[in-house]
Amino acid sequence: MPKRPNSVEELNLTHAILQRIPKGRTVTASELRQQLADAGINRDLRTLQRQLDMLSENYDIDRDDSSKPYRYKWKEFAKGLSLVGLSPQESLLLTLAEQHLNSLLPTKLMKSMQGFFTQARSQLGDKSKTKREREWLEKVRVVSTTQPLLPPKIDPLVFEQVSNALYANQWLEVDYKNAAGKRTETRVMPLGLAQQGQRMYLVCRFDGYDNERSLALNRIISAKVSTLTFERPKDFDLKQYDDDGRFGYGNGQHIKLSFRIDKDAGLHLLESPLSLDQRVVELDDAYEITATVVDSEMLEWWLRGFGDDVWAVNKEVISVVTT
Template sequence: MPQRPDTLETVLLAVELLRRIPRGRKITASELHRQLKDAGIERSERTIQRQLEMLSSHFEIERDERSKPYGYRWLERAQTLAVPHLTPHESLLLQLAEEHLKHLLPARLMQSMDGFFTQARRNLGDDSQGHGTQSTRLAREWPRKVRVVATSQPLLPPAIPSGVLEEVSDALYANRWLELDYQNAAGKRKSIKVMPLGLAQQGPRLYLVCRYEDFDNERSLALHRIRKAQASTLTFARPVEFDLQKYDDDGRFGFGEGQQVRLTFCIENEAGFHLRETPLSKDQHVQDHNDGWMEITATVVDSAMLDWWLRGFGTAVTDVRKMTLNTEEK
């Protein structure tokens, strides 16, 4: 099979770089080199540097030469490279995906999608002149028609130190050991080496599920308590017995240990009405009492979160009983 001409290879590389140069923040040649490598495009960093020098002289791309490594970004009002055939519905999907996946996908993977996200935002941007198609206008209105609402008191997300999420997600994605400077809830700070196994978002917080070096049990570390993170060059074999779904089902994010119990409690009808519509478990049983109360029985995972939830009802919940599945009552 004949090789593609060097000219075509150069054009394709230029297109990939133009797509990945962001607006509003700077990116370096080494960062673009990593993105292209992750996408399966092998080019030397020097080649990318030469291409960036050429592109910044022909397009509305700012080259920050105040310090090395140089940073590149599209000027604020520049027309960035458009992603072809991106329909209004595809633009809407990308816009929603960017918002909800930004903490759950590897940071570099999200960065490699910058060109698509930027074009999606532009496609659904302001249309004060009314020139867009009806489909575009309807897609633009959709984000204002839907909302994910909180099930408890809303909290602002804790601040995660710069670079931590990127290093953690990179190590998790590539199965590499992770070196952390971690400060626990009691304020104790120490350096640890961990095997990253999973990333979970719980409300406004992000948690890293990992194993400490020389240990075979899992722990959850709050990302905002990681002061510094560095992905190692050393890889590990991911434990075949670990399952993030099972870890969650066992109530580990609710400070449980996977112990299932048969829970029984009485609750006022008004306070517990929602449990008829959204039961605690598939085997939940509701017994109505004549005094304005009902008795709930369900098989659930025992955890501190369960206790907090029950205490949240105050005097509207009474007679709480737990029986483990081996019939020993707690």
Template sequence: MKSKQRTDSFETALMILALLERIPASPKKITSKKLQEKLQAAGFDRDLRSVQRLLDSLSQHFDIERDDRSKPYGYSWNKDAKGFSWPGLNEQESLLLRLAEQHLRNLLPTRLMKSMDGFFKQAQERLAPHGDAQLARQWLGKVHVISARQPLLPPEIRAGILDAVSNALYENKWLEVDYENQRSVRSKVRVMPLGLVQQEQCLYLVCRYDGYDNERHLALHRMHKATVEPWPFERPRFDLKKYGADGHFGFGEGKLVRLHFRIAKDAGFHLLESKLSKDQQVQEEDDCYAITATLVDSAMLQWWLNGFGEAVWDVRRTPVKTT
């Protein structure tokens, strides 16, 4: 009998940990029904009333808020709370997180960065000035990330957009988007979310329009509103990495070319160290390098070539046949 009680107590403890871990930080919130579903998916079968009683009890011992202004009630960690996390980060993990924070600060939208505040704060506290942690803390002043391009601030993403896009993407649900394109034409579209891509400072949703079978991508900062529909879809076969590798974010159509060009030695020396492709070939001549490489043809490639001005000449493209 005691063994069974001990087992039940252990399972209850595991369930409490699972529950605490699934409560989001304010301003996000989650209902008791949604928490019950998440617990059930994790293998803890409890009725809704039991979950509600447990939440009420935990709210008295942890810094958990209950938004009871309307039903269903929403639960969240207080915005100033440390929340719940597994055992603390070690020095190496904290260092990596701090470096990630420095690198991402001007690349990601402010709201997305704020959602990581708890992790960054935990890493900062772990790198206190003592022992080996002091050496790790000093290391932060010994490494730096420099962009090869003119740095730009990320465009502002409207409130609620990232949450809706992320939830629809995670749950394979249709998404209704109020979207304004580059020509300032605004329309409402129903899309099947397939992937999220960051390019430089911008976030893009890769998706299919309802009724179409081809992919396109929409900039999150051009969305005025995004609403998750209750209807799920069956995710089609889709390779996000291949979609990016095919040059769609370089403003191309995924067509391969064998690129031939000549470049002055001072302008092209870096291509001997950082290759354009795995099959790149270089022939050294008196005043230049003759370079050949297989690449996806795109506007981005043309902009790159144009950036060298008169230091690049004799540019030729040969289409590559694919089977």
């Protein structure tokens, strides 16, 4: 039997290590140490090595000591903690989360979860027990509402630094090139991360300013987390920032929009309204739509996309934005 831990802290450490030892591949003590550190569990390398040696003697864990660093994995037929800790449904959920939330979770968190993702994939590979769950991955898909485009390339190191700074409320040193090609090296306060279609944006405040800007991650040439932390502004709300149309190149100004649209082109607006107060008047050959929306360039692009199927467009300002 395993040696009984002498404290709750040691028990928690043992459990965390066992959860992160993979099956079907090996891991080193250094790799485990980094995974634990990303999860907020900091231990020196020698402590982990001693713990792994003890665990390999008392559990079905293979220790490959043919060369250094030693490598560890669960034995082929060992239950490990994966079958105890993850049901087939939980494995499915984790696999979907890894696929679709990869860019919306802090890099440190994703790294600390790699052991669980590996366990989930391994469990779903057991065809005798997870047939329905494996089939589900082929039954669902997120589809684009516009012409599909390949995502712009984002430097993985940049994304890691940005997400880590955002997670820890730390200032971020960036080298940024805007759409016009102007390059700026500055320090920013990261406040939010947003995915718009295939593009990722960092909402931030430049050092010395109290207004927000959105930086396209693919245009950040380099980024480095500062050791300086900040108090997250209480007057900033990412949802409100989005509701105000900032990602659609607006300034938060609300308008009463009205237009007429051909019935075939506008039928979807009866099912997916522009706003909660949308009103529709059915005419002989068209719908007359009235709704309160945020004015933005994205709204203009949307209206122009209908071509001659939209006419009689009118905008009435109902709120004035003050700066």
